Amino acid sequence: MAADTASSEISETQMRLFAGVLDAIIPPGEGGAHPGAGEIGLGEILLQKVPELTPVLVQGLAVLREELENRQVADFAALAEDEKHALLEQVGVREPGFLPGLLFHTYANYYQQPRVLEALGLEARPPYPRGYELEAGDLNLLDPVRKRPRLYRRC
């Protein structure tokens, strides 16, 4: 299966680092209101759903590992948020393909996850078949428009 092949190219250590990266992109919200992207296991989901991301991801994680070693940082997750941000930007400079695709797919998939939707106060379901209630609205608001003379040209 493509997904298995994709995730098997990434070691467990890399997966932990990847989860940290995802949590840096969409961190847990204050007071735990919103989960972090790594925390909800988005890494596994992305590898499964977007296998074409794997090569550039592997490359980007390797560059990140190098940057961490250069700075003698053992644990990316333990850095302050602004330090994580600066480091990932640096990886983006060295590996230009890394951030754009990763950001797009992180945003796109994070906001499909049931925990995330519930945290937004939404029902965790697709729109069909139940749809939504929507108020008809007050058509009396049209009264001033009704009083206007003809707006089209006779010809």
Next chain:
Amino acid sequence: MPEETADVVIVGAGAAGAAFAWSLAETRMKIVCLEQGGWMNPAEYPSSRADWELRGFGDFGLSPNARGRPEDYPINDAESPIAISNFNAVGGSTILYAAHFPRFHPSDFRAHTLDGVGDDWPIQYETLEPYYDENARMMGVAGLAGDPAYPPKQVPLPPVPLGKLGETLGRGFNRLGWHWWPSDSAIATVEHAGRAPCVNLGPCLTGCAQGAKGSTDVTYWPEAVRRGVELRTHCRVREITVGENDMADGVIYYDAEGVERRQKAEVVVIACNGVGTPRLLLNSRTAHFPEGIANRSGLVGRNLMFHPYAMVQGVFDEALDGYKGPMGCCIMSQEFYETDPGRDFVRGYSFEITRGMGPVGAAISGMSSGSVPWGPDHHRSYADLFNRTTGMVVICEDLPEPQNRVSLDPELTDSNGIPAPKIHYRLSENSERMLEHGVARGREVLEAAGARETSAQAPLPFAGWHLMGTARMGSDPSRSVVNEWGRSHDVRNLFIIDGSIFVTAGAVNPTNTIQALALFIADQIKQRLDSLFD
């Protein structure tokens, strides 16, 4: 096995082909429609899956080039600031359309006489009026009578709900004293002709799983097929063939297996839309028609009109429920529709209020605009935008200009090796000024409605979804491709019935007018059967 000669062969089963086939079917003639796409299965539309929003960037995307379904043909629009958006299936582009369904104004048929631009149509609003009414019944149009922007008209179904969002913007228009009205929408707001009512799913632009949106696969086609029309799917027409006396004698097409076939017919009707139709005509060359069939005027492909669009959005403090309800149908304004000599442009535009985006759409659009950054500020920025952003599109009238055109690409072909269309288009100064005016007025109305910030994009680069003018109608064969009732000046049994025959573009979505024209032409054919080719 030789194929039977049809009385009528129609190419294209979209908005126009469907209405025409249904109307003509009452003659009991042998009618065959060839469509390169297949029937859609509403159960497979994105809105029933968690990734519903993402599929709007994939297999339900707007551009055939990116979508790349087997039934799509490529379109070289690389040099146009506005890219083509369409869909190829039974129902055509109505599978994706928003179903915003206004009529043209009477003045739209008289642009030259009234404003000295473009040309007058050879028909008038009154000519199409009964067909607008018929189309409203068949497509199931929802709306509200009494709009002062239009002559009195029939609207069979109750309007789409305003919701909090429509009310908020309606109040904004009222504060400025500007016109607004609930949009005419081809959406079954109550059960209609066997169609289930709209349940406010939102994503009408990736197909309506509920069957409430009036795409022609659920409106005209089931009725037309019941009346005896043969709809042959996965059949891509390569060329129209011409026999003696410059009369068309049928078409050559590739069937689902890619086998070349021929369909002979007494009458050939083209309904492939404003890009597909000129492409087919230009691809049909003979010794008598070296520049393409029906093209002695040299106007096939020329005068391509879109509606240049702008999008203006505002962010509000309160939640607006914008992810609920038909996304392109809420209210509209025609305050700036008619020409006003005090402005620095001629003709005008409509505002179509769009609703909001779903959670993924809001995230991706926030990411692209930079307003929803990644990192520590992410959740706060997202909460500021999601369900609090709404706005409008500005739909500008495009003027016909011969250099804006569809030609054949010298290299690009579809999967059957048929030359693909190439788009040559530039935005006119008039359109640029109109867009600028529309954006400024759009911001004003959003602010009057309470928006705390606004943003705008003009022209919208992906909004080439209204395709018009490339085989215009008229009474003078040197200045038009078809006559007053859709018949080619050059080939007397060839009819064109889609937006290609528009003379000018109006400033509203065109499908209601395209279908009213198709119904009108079908009636003309019925009335003239004895003298059709004279």
